Amino acid sequence: MHRFAVSLLLLFVTVTLPLVAADKSGGWRLAGESSPYLQLHAGNPVEWYPWGEAAFEKARRENKPLFISIGYFTCHWCHVMARESFSDPAIAAQLNRNFVAIKIDREQRPDLDAAYMKYVVATRGQGGWPMSVWTTPDGHPFVGGTYFPPEAGGGRPGLKQLLARISELWKDDEKGVRETADRAVAKMRRLVSSAMPLQRLTTGILETVRDELAGQYDELQGGFGPAPKFPQPARLLFLLQDDNKASVDMALSTLDRMAAGGIHDQLGGGFHRYSTDFEWRVPHFEKMLYDQALIARAYLVAARQVGAGHYADTAGRILDFTLKQMQSPQGGFYSALGADSPSGNDTTGYMQEGAYYTWTRQQLESELDTPVLRDWASARYGIEEHGNAIDDPRGELAGRNILYIANDLKALARQFDVDLITARQRTAAVDARLLTARQRRAAVPVDDKIITAWNGHLITTLAQAGHQLDQKRYIEAAARAADFLMTALYDGKTGRLYRDWRAGVRGVPGFSEDYAALAEGLLMLYRVTGNERWLQQAQRLVDTQLQLFWDDVAGGFYRSGDDSGFWIREKEVVDGAAVSANGVAVHVLLDLAGATGKNVYHDRAWQTAAWAGAQLANAPDSMPYLLIRWPQLVAYRTSVAGSLGTTD
Numbered sequence: 019m020h021r022f023a024v025s026l027l028l029l030f031v032t033v034t035l036p037l038v039a040a041d042k043s044g045g046w047r048l049a050g051e052s053s054p055y056l057q058l059h060a061g062n063p064v065e066w067y068p069w070g071e072a073a074f075e076k077a078r079r080e081n082k083p084l085f086i087s088i089g090y091f092t093c094h095w096c097h098v099m100a101r102e103s104f105s106d107p108a109i110a111a112q113l114n115r116n117f118v119a120i121k122i123d124r125e126q127r128p129d130l131d132a133a134y135m136k137y138v139v140a141t142r143g144q145g146g147w148p149m150s151v152w153t154t155p156d157g158h159p160f161v162g163g164t165y166f167p168p169e170a171g172g173g174r175p176g177l178k179q180l181l182a183r184i185s186e187l188w189k190d191d192e193k194g195v196r197e198t199a200d201r202a203v204a205k206m207r208r209l210v211s212s213a214m215p216l217q218r219l220t221t222g223i224l225e226t227v228r229d230e231l232a233g234q235y236d237e238l239q240g241g242f243g244p245a246p247k248f249p250q251p252a253r254l255l256f257l258l259q260d261d262n263k264a265s266v267d268m269a270l271s272t273l274d275r276m277a278a279g280g281i282h283d284q285l286g287g288g289f290h291r292y293s294t295d296f297e298w299r300v301p302h303f304e305k306m307l308y309d310q311a312l313i314a315r316a317y318l319v320a321a322r323q324v325g326a327g328h329y330a331d332t333a334g335r336i337l338d339f340t341l342k343q344m345q346s347p348q349g350g351f352y353s354a355l356g357a358d359s360p361s362g363n364d365t366t367g368y369m370q371e372g373a374y375y376t377w378t379r380q381q382l383e384s385e386l387d388t389p390v391l392r393d394w395a396s397a398r399y400g401i402e403e404h405g406n407a408i409d410d411p412r413g414e415l416a417g418r419n420i421l422y423i424a425n426d427l428k429a430l431a432r433q434f435d436v437d438l439i440t441a442r443q444r445t446a447a448v449d450a451r452l453l454t455a456r457q458r459r460a461a462v463p464v465d466d467k468i469i470t471a472w473n474g475h476l477i478t479t480l481a482q483a484g485h486q487l488d489q490k491r492y493i494e495a496a497a498r499a500a501d502f503l504m505t506a507l508y509d510g511k512t513g514r515l516y517r518d519w520r521a522g523v524r525g526v527p528g529f530s531e532d533y534a535a536l537a538e539g540l541l542m543l544y545r546v547t548g549n550e551r552w553l554q555q556a557q558r559l560v561d562t563q564l565q566l567f568w569d570d571v572a573g574g575f576y577r578s579g580d581d582s583g584f585w586i587r588e589k590e591v592v593d594g595a596a597v598s599a600n601g602v603a604v605h606v607l608l609d610l611a612g613a614t615g616k617n618v619y620h621d622r623a624w625q626t627a628a629w630a631g632a633q634l635a636n637a638p639d640s641m642p643y644l645l646i647r648w649p650q651l652v653a654y655r656t657s658v659a660g661s662l663g664t665t666d
Contacts, residue, residue: 044110045121047072052518052525053123054465055091059100063110066121069130077118077155083188083195084155085117085181088134089148090125091465092291092304092354094371095165096148103168103177112178116185117152124149125353125469126518126525129578133586136206138162150177152184157585158199203585210588212572213635215628219652223631223638223645228265230639231257236296240272245296249276249289251312252593252601256642258319266323273320276313277332278423283375284399285421285453287339289313290357291595299422300407300415303357303372303462308596310340311475318483330487337483340476341495348506349498350468350519351476360460374462376418377452379403385455386448395448397433400424421452467520470507470532473499475596477539485546496543503536504555513562530575531590531599533563537606544613553613560610563603564622573625574600591630592640600626601643608647620654627651 045066048056059066067073077084087104089096103109113119124131124147131149137159138145145164152161161184170176188195231253234242241247257269276282279298281290289309290301317333320326344352358369382401386392399421400406407415425433431441477496484493507516507524515532518525537556544552567575574589577599591600607623610616627644634640 048121052467052520052523053091053126054467054520055089055096055123055125056121058091059104059121062100062104063107063114064104064119065110065114066119069120069122069127073118073120074155074157080118081192082116082118082155083160083184084120084153084157085113086120086122086134086151086153086157087148088122088124088131088151090123090354091463092306092356093147094302094304094357095146097358097369099148099165103166106168109168109178109181112181112185116181116188118155125465126467128529128531129582129584132577132588132590133206133584134159134162136209137202138164140206140209141202154196154199158196158203160195160199160202206586210586212569212574212589212629213632215573215625216631217628219624219627219631219648219655221649221652224260224648227256227639227642227645228260228262231642232264232268234639235268239297240268240275241296241298242272246292246294246302247281247296247298248292248595249281249309249313249316250593250595251309251316252597252643253639254316255312255319256646258316258323259646269316270320270324273317273329273332277317277328278426280420280422282332282422283339284423285449285456286343287335288343289336300420301372303375305344305355306595307340307344307351307353307469307472308475310336310344311472311479312596314340315475315479315482318479318486322486333483334487334489337480337492344464345495345499346466346468346502349495349502350506351473351499352464352466353469353472353518354465356463356465359462371414372418372420374456374459376407376415376420377401378405378418381455382419382452385451391444391448391451394430394434394444395452397425397430398423398445398448467518467525468503468507469518470503470515470528471517471535472596473503474532474535474537474539477503477536478542481539481542481546493543493546496539497547500536500540500543500552500555513558515559515562527579529599530563530567530577531602533559533567534575534599534602534606537563537610538602541606541609541613545609556606557610557614560606560619568622569629573622573629575603575626589629589633591633591644593643597643598641600630601641604630604644604647604651608650623647624651624655 043065045060045062045064048066048068049060051057051068056068122130134149134151135145138149138151141162148165150163150166151159153159166177166180167174168177170179231242236242242250242253254269254272257265260266275298279293281293281298281301288305291304291306291309292302294300294302314333314336317329321329321333340351343355346352357371359374361370361373379401382395383392386395395401401419405415405417406419427438427441427445431438477499480492480496484490484496506519515528515536516524517528517532537559540552540556544556563575566579569576569589576587577590578587589600590598592598593601604623604626607619611619627648630641630644
């Protein structure tokens, strides 16, 4: 055991970033999967399995550890690792000989991704994708990490060396490995066990969160914390509804900075996933559906709160981009646009991040045929002769320019001594020419699976935008998407919802977040149209969600059902880039209680909040979406107590 423990510690070097048919080899099993990410690896020499009993049976029968690789279609470093390592015959031979390899799409299986990510973060101090985890044949993890280069270098272990060492550890001390994995699983189970729910809710938590967010706020550039910076729309939505002016100002300033930055596609609309620098200028270029839905919602709320038209304009541009670039013919919305595409005239198939969105000085000059427009574009978008992506931490954007608003229209008008009408006309001319030129480039790939939860977020925002902006087309798009989801991803016979759909094929059974997010969208459609069928469908989904995922002991919703068979079952409450299942559920339950008059939904909302508040007692700022409805929950329990003649 001592030898094993020492050997295992050496591995923990931080790195940031059916049976086989006789006539087949490599990753052919993934070709029939519904996930585009899995299908990308079907041609690898690695003998990939999808997650399932076939892989576990082989691992048990041959007594081999599992190598589990988790990523997603638009993940840049996932593509790098696939190109460097999983296409390498020597590495594939190591994996095939000594391990059973499983490939997982984290967007399709958020339950598996969350569990193994918790392990990686607990043992490594940080996580990310691609995620690489070695487990016993029953899926219990004993080594984990993120991206590994093929060979060791720069203080980082190489995948070849890791595979050899882990294989040796398994052969030399299988018992020790299994005991270590079992202890890790036991500890993870303790970590996700519920604290006792709060006995009462008070409004003091709102002041605490307001102060915490103010302490994290970047006074210069907006946003919260250091780079990399994520939009964090849940925090913005919480601050925008606060009755404290300083809170609203933090949100508005952040939205202003984001809209002007390179994280915002200045030509085509929509937002990239996050910024690698603190000024919002150098993005990670993929575009996720949930970002478009939730960021647009934040701009809508900002427009409603302060009556400023430019926030509504930004929201409209995001939604118009989404309708144009991400809507399927059936009415649902694709999950993401990739970050990587061929650069220039490259015919080798090499994919470069940001190639579609960035510009060399020479490319700009060739598209803008007059000095006036060239100078205007340079001043407007911060164009530099040798590129402006100086804060690119990966160095992949050398010599290229990312368009951001270096000068607004008023500043440009002063600089070039023209009126605002001329400034708008020149900007429109520059944008039109550059957008046309960009559309001639090789397009970024599309992850065309349709994810229920993310579509639910967008349905909510589209319906809200249609009502607020008096744009019937947004409501019609929301209704069309909702009809598609309730037809293609909902089984009316069983009442079960599915997580994803692609090319006529349903993926895996839905998770709690899928039920909650779609129900929220349906309730918003009911609110803006008055059509009772949306209310009825939402109620059916919520009743099924309560049946499948509700924790009868502590309250709140588990991520997966009790039939998942996985080694851990957790309840999601922390808002990240998107919003948590339990946060959305509180909104849905309260809205459903108001629409139906049934107090059982009020009670479940209160119990969810009481559980969540106990789990995050030391970090309540992690659940801002739920806290938006906190005052209503406090008032509800107070009124109930009063009606019973009791006090809390």
